[in-house]
Amino acid sequence: MAVGHPNACKIVAQLRPATSRRAVLGIVEVCNRMLIRARWPLRAAGQCFCRRAVVQGWAALSIVLASGFPLSAFAAHGFALHGDLKYPPDFKHFDYVNADAPQGGTLTLANPDRRTSFDKFNPFTLKGTSAPGLNALMFESLLISSADETASSYGLLADDVTVAPDELSVTFQIRREARFVNGDPVLASDVKYSYDMLMSKFASPGYRSMCTDVKAVVVTGERTVRFDFKQRNPELPLIVGSLPVFSKKWTEKVSFDKLTFEEPITSGPYKIERYDAGRGIVFARDPKYWGKDLAVRRGTFNFGRVVYRLYKDETAKLEAFKAGEFDAIVEYRSKNWAKSYVGTRFKEGELIKTEFPHRNGAGMQGFVMNMRKPMFQDVRVRQALILALDFEWLNRQLFYGAYKRLDSWFSNSELAASTTFDGKPGPGELALLEPLRAELPAGVFGADVVQPTTNPPRSLRDNLRDARRLLAQAGWTYSDGALRNAKGEPMVFEFLDDGGAMSRVITAYIRNLEKLGIEVNQRTTDFALYQKRLEDFDFDMVSIRFPDSQSPGNELRDRFTAEAAGTPGSDNLFGLKSPAVDKLVDTLLHARSRDELITAGRALDRVLMHGYYIVPNWYSAFHRVAYRKEMAYPTRLPYFYTAEGWILSNWWRNDLVPKTQ
Structure with a gap:
């Protein structure tokens, strides 16, 4: 098999730096499949695979490997910490979502924790209490993790990620279609600005601890940004890829540490419709949301509105749910689960209680x-x-x-x-x-x-x-x-x-x-x-x-x-x-x-x-969730998930589905 095979060279020439690693490995997979069958010429599924195609494929791969250019240096549509990505570049949606879920209606939830009020829309600073739902509904990152793999993420704001051969940097290319809620494009300068704010003394120190091995963030083009690392750390591409990104214009009039009720300029699927700091907040789905057709977003965030109502204590919250004031509740108290989720509404099926298994580590x-x-x-x-x-x-x-x-x-x-x-x-x-x-x-x-x-x-x-x-x-x-x-x-x-x-x-x-x-x-x-x-x-x-x-x-x-x-x-x-x-x-x-x-x-x-x-x-290996009968969820559960996050991102209202005659 000659390394200089002309057709093999053509194949390699098409492997630009932004080619998926899976595409390169795909050459090996195809060639192995052909060699296993080992018949020349070979007919399978009505197609002829000839010896020449196999030779060309292996020759192309040999050129790549002989060049000393590691497969990790090829850009990809995502990043897997160990092994390869589960989903190929052309995947349509995650397996654990319903891609055909109806969209619309309102999801009403209670405060997910003890906060009974809020005084800001900035969830990253230490001072004050932020409104519920902001991170999940408004802020996006370069990559988004999948819920059926242990440590794999796929492009969200970014459409490819390139790890350097020495693993001391990672470069992200931002999608041209990515937009903030005000219509501005998401640019590399916004990524760097967001990073700088999160590393400042005003933000939670957890971000600085996570990024302690990051040496610098370099804008290399209008839509390309590189994170340089102090030392090799295999997890760093996942870490920096998961950081929230927001527009520089958010702090044009007020500094980052002084932000209170200035609405975040973000790229996520929802925006703030109205709020009352002592009672709750309403998020409305952005009809112009840029990412609605992405594979990583298909079948997710299906509600037209998400409403959070704030209750003063757990007893009031539970009684409000039983009275029909909101749609779903995650119960952490075993006594409540055993004794309090009863009554006429449960007997008649208006309210449903279910334990959903998960594979989360218990922490x-x-x-x-x-x-x-x-x-x-x-x-x-x-x-x-x-x-x-x-x-x-x-x-x-x-x-x-x-x-x-x-x-x-x-x-x-x-x-x-x-x-x-x-x-x-x-x-x-x-x-x-x-x-x-x-x-x-x-x-x-x-x-x-x-x-x-x-x-x-x-x-x-x-x-x-x-x-x-x-x-x-x-x-x-x-x-x-x-x-x-x-x-x-x-x-x-x-x-x-x-x-x-x-x-x-x-x-x-x-x-x-x-x-x-x-x-x-x-x-x-x-x-x-x-x-x-x-x-x-x-x-x-x-x-x-x-x-x-x-x-x-x-x-x-x-x-x-x-x-x-x-x-x-x-x-x-x-x-x-x-x-x-x-x-x-x-x-x-x-x-x-x-x-x-x-x-x-x-x-x-x-x-x-x-x-x-x-x-x-x-600990428990189940999520305890009670919900109204109008709520629906995918038949296939994620492996690793929080109950609140799953309800927000994967559920929908089944009363929006047209009834057949």
């Missing part, structure tokens, strides 16, 4: 101990506080048996250390952990951490005895009606709560701590003050859920590194400063394959669990 939810406070700096104290949680009692008495105990930072995922056969680190994990042995507790090299249980023959009494022994070893003993240190100071701390569904759980937990002589003051505050105190790390203990990810990446910097521990507003609520954890996070971020990612994830998980930084809670 971590638990009671965070702030190690910036001296009493939580001893690991034995933290272990003792974990022993005081009686999960089995809570699950039986409060949760109706609906949950499983979290035993990992990556529960329900192959990254969990507990998924190994014998619970001990394997050869790959040991290769990462051994160089850090001097910085790690000895237990890391043994079995994984098993959460305490009160199932027979164990009991809460047994666990509290063990807790008291650990506390004594740490210098805390029971005296004069309280647990005291060597100075005679009692152990007293505050549990900060926002008045949500965890209050009754916290109360039960505090009762157990009181049996150890620990005084806990439960402080309930409103959502805005609660958020402010978290951002300032002004708390002792707090209940938090950290989002899950099928392919964890730079968000781990914001959650676990020493640098983040000193950055107000970061996710490192623990105050964790560990050189070993920093190194393992870095190793995970630079994993070159899925197997390497899994190994690094398990090693990191093992170290975090042996640090006892959080009192682990529980």
Whole structure:
């Protein structure tokens, strides 16, 4: 097979830098298919495939490979962190949407969290509370992830993405048809401006942590922008591709940090129709939305209007749903799900309750101990506080048996250390952990951490005895009606709560701590003050859920590194400063394959669990959703999704479908 085959050279000449990697790999696929059949000339499906076509295809591929030009340098319609993209360049829509869903009507929802009012339309700055729905409905990014792949994204504002041969930069080409709501084209300068604002001191520090490996953003053309990296990090094209993009004109009259009710100039499918900061907000679908015919948008955002109504508390919200004031609700309280979703409307089918399975990693939810406070700096104290949680009692008495105990930072995922056969680190994990042995507790090299249980023959009494022994070893003993240190100071701390569904759980937990002589003051505050105190790390203990990810990446910097521990507003609520954890996070971020990612994830998980930084809670592998009968959803579910996001983007009203006679 001659590399200089003339027809092969013609094929290669057509492979411009913007050719999909899948197109190049397609040459191999076609040739393999022909060679397997191995008949010359070959007839299949009524077509003749001749030896010449096979030779030309293989010759073309050999020219590409012999040139030393790696396949990763070809541009593509998307980017897959590990392996290849599921959907080809000419795909019509994602498999988990209904491309023929009727469009129109109104979706009415309640506030998705504790916010009962808002004072701005800028969801990126720390100061103030933003309106619900802004990110999902108005802001778009260069790439959009698919919900049936672990770490793959496809072009949204961008129509191709090119990773440099040395993997130290990625270039995006912006679609010519991409438009902001005011009609202006989306340009590379807007991408750079958005990035600069998100990296400023006024934005949430999570963005800076995610992009810590980005060296510069360079506008290389009117619609081309390049992100340069400080070092190789396979996830970086996905990270920078997911950043929100908005117009420079949004801040023409008011600076980024002073934006309040100036409507965002964005490219998304909806715009703000009207609002009342104390009652709710209405979004209307833009009839001129530029991206309605894109494959990544077909069958999505089907509602003509999306309305958010704000309710003062969870009880009022649930009663409002049952009265028909809004269309769907996601329930997180197992007691409510078991006891409150009943009545005539449910019996008659007007309201429906369903549990939707998902494959999301469980993430971590638990009671965070702030190690910036001296009493939580001893690991034995933290272990003792974990022993005081009686999960089995809570699950039986409060949760109706609906949950499983979290035993990992990556529960329900192959990254969990507990998924190994014998619970001990394997050869790959040991290769990462051994160089850090001097910085790690000895237990890391043994079995994984098993959460305490009160199932027979164990009991809460047994666990509290063990807790008291650990506390004594740490210098805390029971005296004069309280647990005291060597100075005679009692152990007293505050549990900060926002008045949500965890209050009754916290109360039960505090009762157990009181049996150890620990005084806990439960402080309930409103959502805005609660958020402010978290951002300032002004708390002792707090209940938090950290989002899950099928392919964890730079968000781990914001959650676990020493640098983040000193950055107000970061996710490192623990105050964790560990050189070993920093190194393992870095190793995970630079994993070159899925197997390497899994190994690094398990090693990191093992170290975090042996640090006892959080009192682990529980999880469910289902989304609990109740909705009005007029609502409809695709028959095929996504694999990885949030319930709220799925309702917003994939559902529609079935009362818009014409009834057949």
